[in-house]
Amino acid sequence: MLKSQVIRCKISQGFAQLAKYLVKLGKGMGTSFPGYLYLKLGDYHCLRKLAQETTIGNIIFTGTNGKTTTTKMACMLLSKDTLTSCTFDSNTLNAIATGLLSPSELGLFEYGIRDTRNSFPDLVCELIDPIGVVYTTISREHTLVAGRKNPFEKYFKAKELLSAPMKRGIVVCNADDPRTAYIGRKKESDTLVTYYGLEADFLDKDPLTANISCPHCNIDLNYQKRYFNHRGLYNCKCGFSRPKPQVKISSITQKHQKWEIEIKGKTYNYPSQKNVSLNLVVEIPILGLHNLYNLLCAVATYLSFTPNPAKIKETILETCSQLDNFELPPGRFEIFQFKDKMIGMGQGDNGDALKANIQLFSGKEEVLVYLTPDEGEDLIFQDHLNVINSSTFKKIHVFPGRESVSAAEKYYNTLKESFEAEFHPISNRNIKQKINEIIDITTQSPSQFLVVSGCGPEHLLWDKLKSRFKS
Ligand SMILES: [Zn+2]
Structure with a gap:
């Protein structure tokens, strides 16, 4: 230089x-x-x-759902063993650069990618030269990004590009998600790949999408088991199949108000250049299946990159004991106790997220306050509708979630064919009025289990709504 x-x-x-x-x-x-x-x-x-100044190296987290939660959990784990710099909730190279400005031994950065025109994942990888790229899960998300159509293939390709230039380090992939597993399979010739997955007695009776096509040959995958939407145990006629996970949850049992999970792992640790193994039983709060995947992904990342493999068991146990007070990212779903009611509130802007929210009520949900997608987001609405149809809601209050009130009315008309529904045409220009009305509905409803979810601005709506509720 x-x-x-x-x-x-x-x-x-x-x-x-x-x-x-x-x-x-x-x-x-x-x-x-x-x-x-x-x-x-x-x-x-x-x-x-600047990126080279991080002594051990930098790790980038990406995926459709769960990347903020996973980055936070991985940061909780790794910060106990080394000096870390972590950034969450960001979609830009600027945010990664901010993280790099804090001297550290390990950098952990969330990087959300929507498509290759708004982000440049392969360039980010070349500049940061990460020792790890971590994939949570890749689902069909927003169909429109900044007013442009964003077909799934391009979105998937953009995610893949983030690890494509890597020639060293470890790519961490969800074995149960055929899309991230496919990325992993392709990376195996360049780098090490750590797979994580479930080997437990779960079964998703109402998957969001009927068939999932093989990322290699495009014909329908054959599922022996589906845990959660497209995640499960699968194989294809072309030979593509679920990789064996090195880090797995082998049992989940509910005990009192907790989950007892067994985590087993044997995988390569990058800083010590040795294999590490883990076998432990730990109690965690009932987080929902999606957060269980996030925790497992964070543990797999931790095992792969901790510079202190001697005390992995203690660190994981200590971190799990802190999950009761785990701070959720803005907009994320939270459950509030109001008098004798349970009210769940938070963003569910795609089918996966809405489903994860409703799942926490396990068939007791009665009233839904639903914030709709926008004009041209019919695919998101279809996913939402599938989830709502498989729920036990008796009444639905429909609000416009994004910009278009007329689109919201169209979605409302579809919903009222099968549900008792009421339309509240309040646009985002009157967001205060919208928040007031939602609060009134939830607090005055005679029902015991209510869910407020769907689309809407993270900070302006979800954060404000939740903080109003807390006060
Ligand atoms: Zn195939």
């Missing part, structure tokens, strides 16, 4: 550090700003150099 280049990087680092300090002082300036400034003043060479 040229001397002038080194100076340029140093100067941008100085300004960005100052910005980081200012962001801490001022509220709402956003955590991406210091990274933004760093990249504006410096350049990609500076970023490359």
Whole structure:
């Protein structure tokens, strides 16, 4: 690197550090700003150099659902063993750059990818040169991103590109998800791959999508077992099949108000360059199946990257004991006790997420306050409808979730064919009124089990709604 280049990087680092300090002082300036400034003043060479300063290396987390929760859980685990820098809830290189500005031994960064036109996953991988890319699960998500159609194939390809340039380290993949497993299978010739999965007695009676096509040859996969939507034990005529997980949950039993799970693992540890093994039984809060996958993914990541493999069992046990107070990401589903009622509230902007929310009520749900998708998001509505149809709701209150009130009315008309439904045409311009009305419905309803979920702005709606409810 040229001397002038080194100076340029140093100067941008100085300004960005100052910005980081200012962001801490001022509220709402956003955590991406210091990274933004760093990249504006410096350049990609500076970023490359900055990424190399992380002593052990950097890990990037991606997926459709669960990436924030998984990154947080992995950060809880790894922070007990080493100095980490973690960023959550971000979709930009700026946020990763902000994370890199804090000196650390391990960097853990969430990176959400929507398509290759809004993000550039392979470039991110080349710049950060991660020692790990972690995949949670890949489901069909938003059909429109920034007003453009976003077909699933392109979205899937974009996720795959994040680990494509890797030539060292470990890719962590969900064995039960044929899409992430496919990415793993392809990476096996370049890097090590750690697979995680369930080997338990769960069965999803109402999967969101009837058939899942093989990511290799496109014909329908044959499932021996489906745990949760497209996740399960599968194989294909072409020879593609579920890889054997190195880290797995081998039993789940409900005990009192807790789950007792058995985790078994034998996998390669990157810092020590040795295999580590684990066999433990631990109690955790009843998190729902989707969060169980998040926890398992975090444990698989932990086993692969902890620099202190001597005390893995203690660290996992300690972390699990802290899950009762686990802080959920903004917008995420939470259950509130109100007098004798249980009210679940939070975003469920795709079929998977809505299903995960409703699943927590295990067939007792009575009233749904549903915030609809937008114009042109019929596919999301179809997924939502499948989930709602398999539930026990007796009444549905329909609100527009995103922009279009007329689209919401169209979705309402479909819902009222099979449910007792009521339409509340309040647009996002009157978000305060919308929040008030939702609070009134939930608190005044005679029903005992209510769910408020669907689409809507994370901070403006879900966060505000939940904090109003807490107070
Ligand atoms: Zn196939």
